Amino acid sequence: MKNQLLPAIRLTLVLLVVCCLIYPALVWAGAQLAPGQGLGETVSKNGRVVGYDNVGQKFDRPEYFSSRPSAVDYNAAGSAGSNKGPSNPEYLGTVKARLDTFLLQNPGVTKDQVPAELITASGSGLDPHLSAQGAYVQVARIAKARNIDSNTIKSLINNNLEKGVINPDRVNVLRLNLALDNLASASR
Known part of the structure; x- marks a missing residue:
């Protein structure tokens, strides 16, 4: 022993x-x-930290680009997916409710135009990016809410696109919304 x-x-x-x-x-x-x-890399505005570059956060005001939904309510300490499959009735109800809400907030957008990323949470629940399509589908709502020409907002999206090599082009929602605020400040 x-x-x-x-x-x-x-x-x-x-x-x-x-x-x-x-x-x-x-x-x-x-x-x-x-x-x-x-x-982590912090993002600051006027000397104040407003978020982290690689952590998604909630934007629900009509004058901002909406983020991808989060299964953990954007809590970085609890990063996780919902663990519910596409055949789960509760999950399907959640996705349908998100789609209905998005369509209500974005009149003129049809169900077929809404990319899946705007109504389904990412695996981590904290994805800070949207595809270019996910941003473009929101342009009309933001243009109306901010009283800005939609072409100006499309240019802003194009200027903030991160070119993908393997993945499709994408945009960081926090940085895009800060660019929107800077655009509004510059036009005053």
Whole structure:
């Protein structure tokens, strides 16, 4: 028994040092080299942090681009999907309610024009991006709410597109909404 107990204790102590001290120290040191020192890249407006570059947040006022829905109510501490499949009646009801709400808020848009990303949550529940189509389908509502020409808003989308190599072109919703605010400030 002594021949088995001492190696087990030694292995436990070595793994404790590796897993609880060395590995976390290496991860922390690597994070210090990343932008934001591992805290994420913040987005500021007028010297005040308004969000994080890679974490989605809710925009529900008509003069802003809507984000992708979140299964975790945009809580980064609880990143997760809904874990409900496309045949789940509760999930289908949620998606239908989101579609109905979107169509109500965006008159003139038909059901076929609404991309799935605007009515379904991402796997993390925190996706900060929309496809170009997801942004363009909202232009008429925003143009009316802000009393701005729709071509100006389309240009703003084009100027904020992140070109995809493997993925389709996409736009960061927070940055796009901040650009909208800057556009409104510049026209005053």
